[in-house]
Amino acid sequence: PIGLSVLMAGAVKATGNALALYLVVPLTAVAVVIATYLGAVWLLPASAPWKRVLGIGAACIVLGSTLFFTYSVAQPMREIPALLFFLVAAFLVIKTKQWYWLALAGVLFGYSVAIRETNFILIIPLVLYGLRGKWLAFSVGALIMYSPFLWQAAQITQHKEVFREKDITTIAITSNIDHIQSFSVSNLWNNQGKFKPGVGGLNQYWSVAKQFSVWPLFLLSIVVGLIYLWKHQRPLFYLFSSWIAVVVVLFAAWINPYPRYILPILPVLAWLSVFGAMTLWQWLSSQLKLKRWTSLSLAGLLALSFIASYQPVFASRQEYLATGTPQDRELTKTDLTTIQSAIATVQADSVTTGQPPLLLMLGETKGGLAETIMTHTTIQTIRFPNKDKEQPPLDQLLAYLDHLDETYTLYLWYDPSVTADEQRFYNQSILTPITTLATSFKPEISILRYATPTTD
Secondary structure (H helix, E strand, O other): OOHHHHHHHHHHHHHOOHHHHHHHHHHHHHHHHHHHHHHHHHHOOOOHHHHHHHHHHHHHHHHHOHHHHHHHHHOOOOHHHHHHHHHHHHHHHHHOOOHHHHHHHHHHHHHHHHHOHHHHHHHHHHHHHOHHHOHHHHHHHHHHHHHHHHHHHHHHHHOOOEOOOOOOOOEOOOOHHHHHHHOOOOHHHHOOOOOOOOOOHHHHHHHHHHOOOOOOOHHHHHHHHHHHHHHHOHHHHHHHHHHHHHHHHHHHOOOOOOHHHHHHHHHHHHHHHHHHHHHHHHHHHHHOOOOHHHHHHHHHHHHHHHHHHHHHHHHHHHHHHHHOOOOOOOOOHHHHHHHHHHHHHHHHHHHOOOOOEEEEEOOOOHHHHHHHHHHHOOOEEEEOOOOHHHOOOHHHHHHHHHHHHOOOEEEEEEOOOOOHHHHHHHHOOEEEEEEEEOOOOOOOEEEEEEEOOOOO
């Protein structure tokens, strides 16, 4: 799906600045925090003053989540923009009855799916809550929005490009629909993918959910909130519980249960937690027959425990924003300028060979950085296989590079973090140093021209 790419391209077009694309995910993350506050105000069954307090608490839980922060700033991914569009669509479905607002909800839901196609599963909680009587306008809006993206996906599927025989793989482009083959009930308890094999999706996501918040009462309050809604607000219980269940079960059944996949449930858990804490306070005050000031003191203790839990988190965030120290393979603007300068040197060298350059990336920085280089320069990149089971025999790899050498001048991106297989390949290669660079994430990076070994 290209929904996020369209947003990024739109940001660049609107501002005339290529770096504007990096603002899209952080800004949508800010909007998700605001939407979490509004969701508490609009959905939770509490008096008006308490709704605002609960909204602030829920927003703090989302903002204070390390996972949410990581995929908002350090490693921006499409889950958060997709979540924003779904949240707004859900609010419109829940709060309105006019056909034009429902059509807009469908448009927003369709775009959410266009960003992350698995968000389609979130139609289930909307249907359970009340979409059944509003489906026509919603469906029309969703189809109008999603049809162009569906057409684009069909075009890609119809134009698969098969590599030539000398290449290592067979298919250049595969449809996301092929991922369905990776889903299995057995993955719930014993997944066998490349990410945490054998842990099981349910066990993995239980661990992730426990880390969503540093507040000790987070999980207990969620349970209390669900119990209250089951007894007194059954439609809201169905909405929240199905929202959580469909996301967790879907991705727990996939072969690779990455933590970011369940980010769509974070606002729901935040709402349930703050509401459950309020319910727990009210229940204790009633059962213990506490006087007004004693009851308010208990509420104050709950609030203080919440603030004390998050104080180190937000202090760390403040320090991070103040110092600008990169984390989790982040790039600084200086890093980007340094990389662009190094690539310009490579491209100038390739002019002397009469062939376009192709950069083969080695080392742990190749993940994600290859795409960044292609975004901000005109050079093409490929990555050395990372996993042991993906390693081709050396003679097959050399044959592949020989084939590429007929069309391109090959260059190696090398840093000391290379794997044993990468180092072995590096040691056996004929290389000419072209340039070196130092970045905030790797102080020693070399780019070298590769020459195909000659045979007698």
